[in-house]
Amino acid sequence: MHTAADRIRNVALVGHRGTGKTSLHEALLFEAGAVSRMGSVPDGTTVSDSDPDEKARQTSISAALTSFTWMERKVNLIDTPGEPSFVADALGALRVCESAIFVLDGVMGVEVSTTRLWQRAAELDLARLLFVNMLDRERGDFFRTLDALKAAFGAHVVATEIPIGAEHEISGVIDLIDMKAYLYEGSSRGSARETPIPEELRAQAEEYREKLMDEVSESSDALMERYLEGEPISHEEIVGALKEGTNHGRLFPVTCGVATRNLATNRLLDAIVEDLPSPVKHGGLEVGGLTLRPDEDAELFAYVFKTRADPFAGRINLFRVYQGTLHHDSPVLNTRAHVKERIGQLLTFEAVSRATRRSSARATSARWPSSRRLGPATGSPPATSPSRCPRSPSRLRSWPSPWSPRARATRTRSSRRCAVCRRRTRRSTCTATRRPASRSSPDSRPCTWR
Numbered sequence: 001m002h003t004a005a006d007r008i009r010n011v012a013l014v015g016h017r018g019t020g021k022t023s024l025h026e027a028l029l030f031e032a033g034a035v036s037r038m039g040s041v042p043d044g045t046t047v048s049d050s051d052p053d054e055k056a057r058q059t060s061i062s063a064a065l066t067s068f069t070w071m072e073r074k075v076n077l078i079d080t081p082g083e084p085s086f087v088a089d090a091l092g093a094l095r096v097c098e099s100a101i102f103v104l105d106g107v108m109g110v111e112v113s114t115t116r117l118w119q120r121a122a123e124l125d126l127a128r129l130l131f132v133n134m135l136d137r138e139r140g141d142f143f144r145t146l147d148a149l150k151a152a153f154g155a156h157v158v159a160t161e162i163p164i165g166a167e168h169e170i171s172g173v174i175d176l177i178d179m180k181a182y183l184y185e186g187s188s189r190g191s192a193r194e195t196p197i198p199e200e201l202r203a204q205a206e207e208y209r210e211k212l213m214d215e216v217s218e219s220s221d222a223l224m225e226r227y228l229e230g231e232p233i234s235h236e237e238i239v240g241a242l243k244e245g246t247n248h249g250r251l252f253p254v255t256c257g258v259a260t261r262n263l264a265t266n267r268l269l270d271a272i273v274e275d276l277p278s279p280v281k282h283g284g285l286e287v288g289g290l291t292l293r294p295d296e297d298a299e300l301f302a303y304v305f306k307t308r309a310d311p312f313a314g315r316i317n318l319f320r321v322y323q324g325t326l327h328h329d330s331p332v333l334n335t336r337a338h339v340k341e342r343i344g345q346l347l348t349f350e351a352v353s354r355a356t357r358r359s360s361a362r363a364t365s366a367r368w369p370s371s372r373r374l375g376p377a378t379g380s381p382p383a384t385s386p387s388r389c390p391r392s393p394s395r396l397r398s399w400p401s402p403w404s405p406r407a408r409a410t411r412t413r414s415s416r417r418c419a420v421c422r423r424r425t426r427r428s429t430c431t432a433t434r435r436p437a438s439r440s441s442p443d444s445r446p447c448t449w450r
Helices: 021-032 052-057 084-095 112-123 142-153 199-217 221-228 235-247 265-275 354-367 405-413
Strands: 008-015 064-070 073-079 099-105 127-133 157-159 161-164 172-175 180-184 192-195 252-256 285-287 290-292 301-310 314-323 331-334 339-342 384-388 396-400
Touching: 008 021, 008 084, 008 112, 008 265, 021 064, 021 073, 021 127, 021 265, 064 265, 073 265, 084 112, 084 301, 099 112, 099 265, 112 142, 127 142, 127 235, 127 265, 142 157, 142 161, 142 252, 157 199, 161 199, 161 252, 199 221, 199 235, 235 252, 235 265, 252 265
Parallel strands: 008 073, 008 099, 099 127, 127 252, 157 252
Antiparallel strands: 064 073, 161 172, 172 180, 180 192, 285 290, 301 314, 331 339, 384 396
16 A cells, blocks of 8 residues: 655664664564564564574574554664674665664663664764663663763753653653653553553653753744743644654654563654654755655655565565655666666565464465465365374375375376386386386396486
């Protein structure tokens, strides 16, 4: 389904290794309804870490792209590896996104890869949002991490949320924009419950809200004047000013939560839509004296930022369309090789949970075996008889029916046996002994037929 450019968010999850980017990616997909079950990195059931090496090492090796819908906006989310050895995929993801979410460990704070990727994002003029993760661990401190962020990235780093509780007792967050508290009961989807702000945290919440309003009001003189006069400012005005400041790196909102417990991930999804810009809001891209704008009727310009080798589909190129419209079977010019190429099938990466993939694979294998050709042009499947696989009793495997024409032809061709070694043969005589493939006198020479 076609989506207008002003209703798209292109976001990359970046940060140091071990900060929980893959777990956050999984929690966002689960909260948005893209998957029915939230996977786990230790169990190897996440959507983005599907490679066997990634499951064995419990770390991301390559970037993974998924798309989902939230608040009637299409979100293209890229989970990038944090290991410095695979930083090329993280840099490539930053190249094609307007926004980046920096995931930090609430215990370790700002680390080396975070600083390096922040510098690259600043060079590309990206909108940046920070998410402090792992606050349920021992020595996890949001306010200490916030002070470290201000020291590392400047005074324009401002919190839009503060946690309720600390370490293992964290139970929710306080929204500083609307001054509301949200408690989370369990890790199920939609478990947030709006409650009044606890009295012991109200003074602290008002203190950080004042800091937030000071930064937000600087983006607009009219808003600054109204704020100083004490007039009420609506939610839409605050969010609009926050997006305007975040767009080109003048303001850096900080959110918090726990990805493995699906705590405050719905608030992060709202922040992606409300605080981060669309391609239209972010503006055009300057390349070689040209300005590429998200105009569907203009000349096509696209950039391939990653190529994947799929064992079933072959080579898959991931690209970003900066201008124009790309259709199936349309001719394009490859400016790197200076040759004309024709676009093949266009696909969209959508998240599917591991349990759903397994169920679909069983049903498909029982009805439409991928290792065999389909039936006539009408689309009917070949004659098969589903049975249990002896090596894996829990999975269905499709065996050819013994009454199918193919099985009868196979039995007819292989019904002869060599008189020496008793192996089946399709010939009437053995190629080694030149004896008939039937009962005859024994011979010591072996059969070499293959």
